[in-house]
Amino acid sequence: ALPISTRMKIQKCVILFVLFMTFVGCEWLKAPTNEEKEIAVQKANTSFLENLVEPESAILYSLEPKETTGENLFHGFKILGQIKLTPDQAADAALEFKEAVEAWKEEMGGAACFNPRLGIRVFKKGKASDFLLCYECLGMQAYDEKGKVYTYSAAGSAEKLNQYFIETKVPISTK
Secondary structure: OOOHHHHHHHHHHHHHHHHHHHHHHOHHHOOOOHHHHHHHHHHHHHHHHHHHOOOOEEEEEEEEEEEOOOOOEEOOEEEEEEEEEOHHHHHHHHHHHHHHHHHOOHHHOOOOOOOOOEEEEEEEOOEEEEEEEEOOOOEEEEEOOOOOEEEEEOOOOOHHHHHHHHHHOOOOOOO
């Protein structure tokens, strides 16, 4: 058995440690608030958009906006055609997707639908990231290689992206 003086010293240390952790060191024990969770999601979404900045290569998809099953699909939407883009084209097209998110303003609202007519798969640092864009519904969905889904509000026009399809005679879905 330990001498009484040693046991008292240990007890004092334990009490002081508990008091210290109670008043200054227990932040890590608190569950994150809803606001903290929302901020974390926004940071993850913003960070994922960086995959659209200077990708090494990309494939641009013309999509039929009705979700379906079967073959020749891009995240559940029928591929009408696709174009393997040059590095310069990939950077320009990917930037259009990123700028669509940046163009959206809260007063624009959003729609309950999601009818993407455009998709892009970008390759950066050996990883693929997929983005589906619906200007009609003011929305974009993105997927990482593990299947995690990121959701964004978006705005703008498909005119510049559709030009790639027009030049290569790839069919485009119309409203």
